[in-house]
Amino acid sequence: MSHAGSLFAEHALLPGGWARDVLLEWDEHGRLSAVRPASPAPAGVAVAGGPLLPGMPNLHSHAFQRAFAGLTEFRGLDAGAEHDSFWSWRKLMYRFAGVLTPDQLRDIATALYVEMLEAGYTSVCEFHYVHHDRDGLPYADDATLSSCLVEAAVRAGIGLTLLPVLYQTSGFGGRAPTDGQRRFIRSTDDMLHLLERLKPLCKRHGARLGLAPHSLRAVPPDALTQAVRGLQAIDPTAPIHIHIAEQTGEVDACLAWSGQRPVQWLLDHAPVDERWCLVHATHMTPDEYQRAARSGAVAGICPSTEANLGDGIFDMTAWRSQGGRWGIGSDSHACVNAAEELMLLEYSQRLATRQRNVLARDGEQDVATAMTLDTVLGGAQASGRAIGGLALGQQADFVVLDAQHPLLRELPTPQAMLSAHVFASHRRSAVGGVWVGGRLRVHAGTHPLAEETSQAFIAARSELLSSEP
Numbered sequence: 001m002s003h004a005g006s007l008f009a010e011h012a013l014l015p016g017g018w019a020r021d022v023l024l025e026w027d028e029h030g031r032l033s034a035v036r037p038a039s040p041a042p043a044g045v046a047v048a049g050g051p052l053l054p055g056m057p058n059l060h061s062h063a064f065q066r067a068f069a070g071l072t073e074f075r076g077l078d079a080g081a082e083h084d085s086f087w088s089w090r091k092l093m094y095r096f097a098g099v100l101t102p103d104q105l106r107d108i109a110t111a112l113y114v115e116m117l118e119a120g121y122t123s124v125c126e127f128h129y130v131h132h133d134r135d136g137l138p139y140a141d142d143a144t145l146s147s148c149l150v151e152a153a154v155r156a157g158i159g160l161t162l163l164p165v166l167y168q169t170s171g172f173g174g175r176a177p178t179d180g181q182r183r184f185i186r187s188t189d190d191m192l193h194l195l196e197r198l199k200p201l202c203k204r205h206g207a208r209l210g211l212a213p214h215s216l217r218a219v220p221p222d223a224l225t226q227a228v229r230g231l232q233a234i235d236p237t238a239p240i241h242i243h244i245a246e247q248t249g250e251v252d253a254c255l256a257w258s259g260q261r262p263v264q265w266l267l268d269h270a271p272v273d274e275r276w277c278l279v280h281a282t283h284m285t286p287d288e289y290q291r292a293a294r295s296g297a298v299a300g301i302c303p304s305t306e307a308n309l310g311d312g313i314f315d316m317t318a319w320r321s322q323g324g325r326w327g328i329g330s331d332s333h334a335c336v337n338a339a340e341e342l343m344l345l346e347y348s349q350r351l352a353t354r355q356r357n358v359l360a361r362d363g364e365q366d367v368a369t370a371m372t373l374d375t376v377l378g379g380a381q382a383s384g385r386a387i388g389g390l391a392l393g394q395q396a397d398f399v400v401l402d403a404q405h406p407l408l409r410e411l412p413t414p415q416a417m418l419s420a421h422v423f424a425s426h427r428r429s430a431v432g433g434v435w436v437g438g439r440l441r442v443h444a445g446t447h448p449l450a451e452e453t454s455q456a457f458i459a460a461r462s463e464l465l466s467s468e469p
Contacts, residue, residue: 004028005438008041009052009400011414013372015389017363018414022052026396030437035390048400049432051414053372054389055122055397056338057379060241060279060300060329062127063109063149067461068096069334089309093332094180097130099467102139104460105130106148111457112333113156114447119428120338122397122436123159123379123387125329127212127241127279129167129184131194136182142190143197154205156449157441159397161383162202163212163241166191166227172217172257184214188223192230199234206437208384210239216254216262224270239275239384241300242266246280246311263288272297277382279329282312289315293324298382303344305331313348316359327379339427342371366415368422395437402432402445
């Protein structure tokens with residue numbers, strides 16, 4: 001449960017930009033009830049030890065994949081293949097997914113969510129597609145693995161948008177699923193029943209529930225239509241996330257199947273609007289950038305994973321020129337660090353355009369500030385939660401940078417401190433405190449459960465490695 005409280009900050013990043021001498025107050029539900037100037041700090045009110053930032057939403061996570069981060073960095077070519085790729089990485093991922101137990105998932109996710117909090121994330125969208133037991137049959141309680149993720153988020157204290165994944169086929173045109181996908185497969189009716197089962201659980205724990213049609217290659221057209229209509233009946237405002245146009249191979253296969261590119265097909269055949277998050281959307285034409293941005297959907301960009309898998313570079317210049325909103329995710333968790341994702345995103349744009357400070361924006365020339373504000377807005381929209389920054393009615397999620405960090409200390413402005421955090425520090429090391437719903441979850445850079453959950457993670461990973469075929 002949250003509780004009422006207050007905090008004074010000499011410098012706070014509000015939706016309109018940086019402000020001085022700001023008092024935040026929140027109610028017993030953890031919602032901001034006042035964001036106002038106050039000078040000097042009111043007596044008895046805690047004072048932030050550095051610049052105050054809005055909490056960062058992580059809009060795309062596959063929690064169990066943290067257990068094999070770093071274990072796929074070797075050449076694993078198929079016979080006849082010219083180079084390693086996403087598709088060879090995916091085979092290794094399937095092997096881990098095939099042996100995962102509920103307790104292991106709970107321990108891995110809890111440790112990951114603690115790690116996210118320490119790295120400046122205050123909420124996560126969990127794109128969850130391992131549903132069944134190892135033989136591919138449902139658990140006695142069909143919500144077993146989804147419930148493990150809710151439990152992990154509650155224990156860590158991170159905000160959660162749970163996105164159970166609809167997965168039915170192994171490729172465009174209704175290809176039968178492979179054995180490696182046996183734990184993912186659900187009928188559309190089963191998925192809608194699962195959402196009904198999860199709805200009260202999520203409500204009880206303050207989590208948001210949505211739906212994730214995995215991809216166009218994994219969800220046939222009629223199932224996509226039925227699922228979206230069924231979700232509309234359960235919750236017409238629920239978020240919808242989908243992997244789309246991540247790989248050029250996916251684009252080529254979609255063209256062969258339908259004569260259209262993935263984003264083009266989706267926009268022509270689904271009611272894409274502000275509820276939707278187009279995860280990756282790496283490979284789009286100028287017309288697709290324009291139409292997708294104008295639909296109101298959020299682009300879910302995962303810079304470290306897209307780099308790790310060799311996906312390609314999202315064209316942020318084209319997206320922003322059309323007014324598109326965006327957010328960041330850590331996806332496969334090769335990196336768990338909000339500031340580092342921002343750095344990688346900006347650097348990828350610099351490499352592509354051979355320019356600097358590409359993601360600065362009109363009215364806010366400081367690139368780290370601009371990226372933070374844009375990411376929070378897009379991430380809040382994709383999360384379907386009131387986490388859109390330091391404003392009335394939004395949840396009291398925020399991060400305090402450590403002004404005494406060696407690379408921040410005595411810098412002249414909060415903009416300079418945030419820039420040092422993103423581009424010069426160890427990025428995570430400059431995070432001092434993290435609040436979620438008005439509750440302090442990370443103090444002096446450390447979560448109280450960090451050591452305990454790390455040990456449980458190590459044990460779960462060891463078990464997976466010993467049982468992995």
